[in-house]
Amino acid sequence: MKKEICICWLRRDLRLNDQAALYHALMSNYPVLPIFIFDPEILDKLTDRDDKRIAFIHHQLKKLNVELNSHGSTLLVMHDPVIPAFEKLNEQFNIKEVYINHDYEPYAIDRDLKVRNFLTEKGISFHTFKDQVIFEKSDIMKSDGTPYTVFTPFSRRWKEQFSKLNNPNYPSEHYLSKCMQLDPLPVLDLSDIGFVTADFILQPFNISEDLIRNYHTTRNHPSLNGTSQVSVQLRFGTISIRYLVKLAAQWNEQWLNELIWREFFMMILYHYPHVINQSFKKKYDQIQWRNNEQEFEAWCRGETGYPIVDAGMRQLNASGLMHNRVRMITASFLCKHLLLDWRWAEAYFARKLLDFELSSNNGNWQWASGSGCDSAPYFRIFNPTAQTLKFDPKLVYIKTWIKDFKVDYLMPIVQHEFARKRALERYKNSLNDSIIR
Numbered sequence: 001m002k003k004e005i006c007i008c009w010l011r012r013d014l015r016l017n018d019q020a021a022l023y024h025a026l027m028s029n030y031p032v033l034p035i036f037i038f039d040p041e042i043l044d045k046l047t048d049r050d051d052k053r054i055a056f057i058h059h060q061l062k063k064l065n066v067e068l069n070s071h072g073s074t075l076l077v078m079h080d081p082v083i084p085a086f087e088k089l090n091e092q093f094n095i096k097e098v099y100i101n102h103d104y105e106p107y108a109i110d111r112d113l114k115v116r117n118f119l120t121e122k123g124i125s126f127h128t129f130k131d132q133v134i135f136e137k138s139d140i141m142k143s144d145g146t147p148y149t150v151f152t153p154f155s156r157r158w159k160e161q162f163s164k165l166n167n168p169n170y171p172s173e174h175y176l177s178k179c180m181q182l183d184p185l186p187v188l189d190l191s192d193i194g195f196v197t198a199d200f201i202l203q204p205f206n207i208s209e210d211l212i213r214n215y216h217t218t219r220n221h222p223s224l225n226g227t228s229q230v231s232v233q234l235r236f237g238t239i240s241i242r243y244l245v246k247l248a249a250q251w252n253e254q255w256l257n258e259l260i261w262r263e264f265f266m267m268i269l270y271h272y273p274h275v276i277n278q279s280f281k282k283k284y285d286q287i288q289w290r291n292n293e294q295e296f297e298a299w300c301r302g303e304t305g306y307p308i309v310d311a312g313m314r315q316l317n318a319s320g321l322m323h324n325r326v327r328m329i330t331a332s333f334l335c336k337h338l339l340l341d342w343r344w345a346e347a348y349f350a351r352k353l354l355d356f357e358l359s360s361n362n363g364n365w366q367w368a369s370g371s372g373c374d375s376a377p378y379f380r381i382f383n384p385t386a387q388t389l390k391f392d393p394k395l396v397y398i399k400t401w402i403k404d405f406k407v408d409y410l411m412p413i414v415q416h417e418f419a420r421k422r423a424l425e426r427y428k429n430s431l432n433d434s435i436i437r
Helices: 019-028 052-069 082-092 106-121 151-165 171-176 209-213 232-234 242-251 251-271 282-286 294-303 309-321 324-337 342-352 358-369 383-393 396-401 417-437
Strands: 004-010 032-036 078-079 095-100 125-129
Touching: 004 019, 019 032, 019 095, 019 125, 019 171, 032 052, 032 082, 052 232, 082 095, 082 106, 095 106, 106 125, 151 251, 209 242, 242 251, 251 358, 282 417, 294 309, 294 324, 294 342, 309 324, 309 342, 309 383, 324 342, 324 358, 324 383, 324 396, 324 417, 342 358
Parallel strands: 004 032, 004 095, 032 078, 095 125
Antiparallel strands: none
16 A cells, blocks of 8 residues: 655755745645656756756755755655656655645746646645745735836835734754655766766855845955855755845845845746846837857857956856856946847856846846846946946956956957947937837
8 A cells, every 4th residue: 555645845945944845744644755856848958967056956955865864764856757757656655745835937837837737636735835035926016906117116015014024934844753754765866867067166155144234335346255145045945035034134234135136036027927038128129239149259258358247257157156246247248338139148147157046137137238127227338447446456356267367368359438339329229219110
């Protein structure tokens, strides 16, 4: 007779503490089998066999498995399309319930609906919970019931709602003995799923009180250890958003605002899914991009001749990360100096960023290009040289990532004043044309 169990399906919530779906599963009447599925639908779209994100996930799964082993349980890691994975599990066990946390990206929404329908047909209960955000979907809306499309009023409303919120806590870590008692199972090797070990070192995150209290004064200087480094942990749910927001609310409103920006972009993606491949402001799709492939490749390699831009791109290529101020500079340079379509660069960041999150990546690229819901005006064009003098005056960051740096290490790919005037003219003409049409 097959054993009656419930399943907690881990996805973007790779932790065992303060985990909503896991906590509710552990409160059920059945032993809990935690699972993770390497989904070929996602993996097959990745072009780099040494993808740093897969290596990070694999490393975290091994850590979770060790912790579960200490409680007499194990993590079941599968490499199958999702529905066939649940078909296999249903043949092996008498599954009574499945618990997951919400995901808000279009593929995930469609996938989870198909899983729900499959499980319902089998008579298996499907339970979903909010975990990776404080407010989701339509939790924060304008008084007329429509979504906010400007950050400042959204953040103001967010903070008002948060002040009234009894922030829940899900102490799942205290109930892990209720997980299904199984002999330890090894986590699949990376080679089993078609990948190899990535060559990178993830810097430890820093959420010390001192750093967060000084965040607003240090966050823009890429040579300083002035940011928390939690973006990767947030992306994969290895740390609780509830914990981070609690600290931010106590210590630094600017850091809290950065966490709210993340939820703002998630809300925009949920309500306006067209932003995945179109401009939020539709008239910006009329911009006539130059789309010079050689210049794009030079930008990707970090060979534009602008040191702050090149250092940023080399950091990205080597580590999968880039300082946020430098992200803004490199993005502005691509869209305004080179007049390249932001979607090209968005796709490149999606391929390279260890902390890649569809909503934030899309929202920030549209912000940089001027096409987003709440974005920098098109006439705001960063001067890379001025930005360097302001934020990396001693060239510490630049020399960290451009090992052979000297003042004339490369000829600039374009002159700033020429590029600035060209961008202003191109944007103005394209936007005026779209209005006339």
